[in-house]
Amino acid sequence: MKAVLYYFQRDFRKWTRSRVNIFASLVRPAAWLIFVGLTFPAKFTDNYLAFITPSILVMTVLFSSLQGGTLMVFDKMLGFLNKFLALPARRESLLLGKILFISTRGLIQATVLLLVAGVLGVRIESLFHLVLVYLTLFLFAVFFSALSSMIGLALNDHDSYASVNSMVSMPLFFASSALMPYEVMPAWLRTLARFNPVSYAIDSIRLLFEVGTPTIPVQGILGLAVAAFIMLLIGTYQFRRATV
Amino acid sequence: MIELINISKNFGNVWAVRDLNLKVENEIFGLLGPNGAGKSTTVMMLTTLLRPSGGSARVCGYDVVKDSRMVRERISYVPQDMALDRKLTGRENVLLYAKIYGVPNREKKTREVLELLDLGDRGDELVWTYSGGMRRRLELAQALVHEPEVLFLDEPTLGLDVAARKKIWGHLNSLRKKGMTIFMTTHYLEEAETYCDRVAIIDKGLIKAIGAPKDLKKQLGGDASLNDVFLNKVKSKEDETRFDGRAFRNILGRR
Numbered sequence: 001m002k003a004v005l006y007y008f009q010r011d012f013r014k015w016t017r018s019r020v021n022i023f024a025s026l027v028r029p030a031a032w033l034i035f036v037g038l039t040f041p042a043k044f045t046d047n048y049l050a051f052i053t054p055s056i057l058v059m060t061v062l063f064s065s066l067q068g069g070t071l072m073v074f075d076k077m078l079g080f081l082n083k084f085l086a087l088p089a090r091r092e093s094l095l096l097g098k099i100l101f102i103s104t105r106g107l108i109q110a111t112v113l114l115l116v117a118g119v120l121g122v123r124i125e126s127l128f129h130l131v132l133v134y135l136t137l138f139l140f141a142v143f144f145s146a147l148s149s150m151i152g153l154a155l156n157d158h159d160s161y162a163s164v165n166s167m168v169s170m171p172l173f174f175a176s177s178a179l180m181p182y183e184v185m186p187a188w189l190r191t192l193a194r195f196n197p198v199s200y201a202i203d204s205i206r207l208l209f210e211v212g213t214p215t216i217p218v219q220g221i222l223g224l225a226v227a228a229f230i231m232l233l234i235g236t237y238q239f240r241r242a243t244v
Numbered sequence: 245m246i247e248l249i250n251i252s253k254n255f256g257n258v259w260a261v262r263d264l265n266l267k268v269e270n271e272i273f274g275l276l277g278p279n280g281a282g283k284s285t286t287v288m289m290l291t292t293l294l295r296p297s298g299g300s301a302r303v304c305g306y307d308v309v310k311d312s313r314m315v316r317e318r319i320s321y322v323p324q325d326m327a328l329d330r331k332l333t334g335r336e337n338v339l340l341y342a343k344i345y346g347v348p349n350r351e352k353k354t355r356e357v358l359e360l361l362d363l364g365d366r367g368d369e370l371v372w373t374y375s376g377g378m379r380r381r382l383e384l385a386q387a388l389v390h391e392p393e394v395l396f397l398d399e400p401t402l403g404l405d406v407a408a409r410k411k412i413w414g415h416l417n418s419l420r421k422k423g424m425t426i427f428m429t430t431h432y433l434e435e436a437e438t439y440c441d442r443v444a445i446i447d448k449g450l451i452k453a454i455g456a457p458k459d460l461k462k463q464l465g466g467d468a469s470l471n472d473v474f475l476n477k478v479k480s481k482e483d484e485t486r487f488d489g490r491a492f493r494n495i496l497g498r499r
Contacts, residue, residue: 006343010329017331079327083386086291086321088313089344 003089007097008104011071015105025105029060029113038120044184053117054205055178060113061106061137062198065144066169068102072152073161081153085242092236095149099232102145103138110137122209129208132216136208139224140201146231150238172198177206200224245270245394245425246290250299252449253285260285262449263299272416272426274440276433276470278478282449283429284324287398290427291321304393317345320387324398326379330372334363337371338385345390357385361415377408384415395419397428401435413439437470445477452477 015021033049033056042048075081084094114133124130148165155161175189176198182190193199204220246268253261261282275283288294290301292312300307306314328337335354342350358367361381366374374382380400387395400416401409409432416426417439430436436443437457444454453460453473460473 002346003344006340010332010340013336014329014331079323079325082288082293082323083321083327085293086316086319087341087344088317 001090001093001096003087003093004096004100007084007094008100011098011101012104015101025064025109026112029056029109030116032056032059033113033116033120037117042180044181049117049120050122050209051181051206052179053113053122054202054209055176057110057113057133057137057205058140058198058201059173059178060109061141061201062144062173063169064106064109065102065141066148066165068098068105068145069148069152069161069165070158071098071102072149073155073158076153077157081242090240091242092239095146095153095235095239096232098149099142099145099235102148103141106141106145107134107137110134123211124209125211125214129214132221133205133208136201136204136217136221136224139221139228140197142228143197143224143231146228146235150231150235153238153242172196177202197224197227245304246273246427247302248286248290248299249301251286251289251296251301252298253282253289253294254297259449261289264446264449264451266444266451266454268425268427268442270423270425271441272420272428272439274436274443275427275429275446276431276436276443276474277429277446281446281478283446284398285449286446287321287396287427287429291319291396292316293321318393319396320390320392320394321396322383322387322398322400324402326376326383328371328374328379328382331370333368333370334358334374334378334382334385335367337382338389341386342389347390350389353389357388360388361385362411375408377404377411380404380408380412381415384412388419392424394425394427397426399429399431401430401432409435433470433474443470445474447478 033053037049037052037056040048040052042051045051072081075084081094085091114130124133151164152161155164175192176196177193178198182193185193200220200223204217204224207215207217207220246266248264248266251261251264252259264282264286275286277283285294289296290303290308292308292315295309300309302308303315304318306318308315329340332340335358338354338357339350342354347353355364355367358364361384363378363381363385366378371379371382384400397416401412404412413435420426428440440457442454442456443460445452445460457470461468461470464473464476
């Protein structure tokens, strides 16, 4: 399974060699935090920044995980996949390498965001809670990067991937507890939001950011862990059967 | 080394390969045929990328479906489109394969194959700066880093200039002398004629002719070239439908 690491290194090195890429992926989340977090005239809370920080963390990881499917699409379109599948390494190691890279990239972006949030005055109770925030984000990233890589493997061109991506990502984000608490939602949206994995991650992280004695979101983290695990199983199955 | 027994592949109603029987020994074997004849499909089945719809194939004694991993450990595959990471150096590109193949002493081995393919002095430059011929040689370096028993090449000289093609063939020839089996597809019949020990001409998934280039030419007699053999065996759509090229051009000319 060392191949997972080698595939990861390949993508990571390619990413770090493109400075524009890195710069853009770090600026966008910070812009959200500053332009939306600091300015939005919300009526349901007097500390909108504290409310929106978990949402933007999750949103950043969500979008970057979904975006990650293009890696698979391009590997397929440009002929890399054919070469990789003819290698003796287990085929799922290609998928796991992608997931590892996409998740790592997401967590790096999240780190920048956390630093900006810290500067703006957002605080977390203890280091332990911070670790749990990372764990939640990681499980969430695994779930969605596995999904996006699987979609990437199934599709044949990046145009269709881009449309699937935009079709999935916006509704997922807006039909969640990202922008408003459940109490102020219309009933139909509340039902949708409760089932949305994005809300799972956001609610968990919001609990971890609470001041005083924050509750540990055992249910949320376990739920995400189970979901990520199931996604990995399906992905492994799909990649083992991969015939190009 | 390679044995195909009644192998077939269909995509819906279209048979890309139909009941193909073929035996390839330790040689350079060229698979020739028009576009869409089933060449790439055949190579992809032999490299375990496509599951045959019927029949079977063995490479190095292992079944391509049942023992696909054993097959993959013994072969290398260079597909038609050049897939190299342009933001990585030549060395990094080769090293990735050395690592995944689990090559012992991989730094040294990588250096050796880069030198073998005349890329030693450019190894630390980004592939982005390489010419087409260099990129093809780098792909060969990737394929050779684990010393495969069989090398599968899909159109290895496609789109390269004369000098680059000659260089690639020089390398393939010396690999052949070292005992490697090379199975390739090509459109360049003059190359196949000069360098392949045996060739097979396939069309619509069926073998039309097989043998050493010089024997095939002899059958046709006179000073026939492999091109003549090819045109003789492979009927184009126009021939089949009795398309009258001259009449058609006359019509166009009148307009």
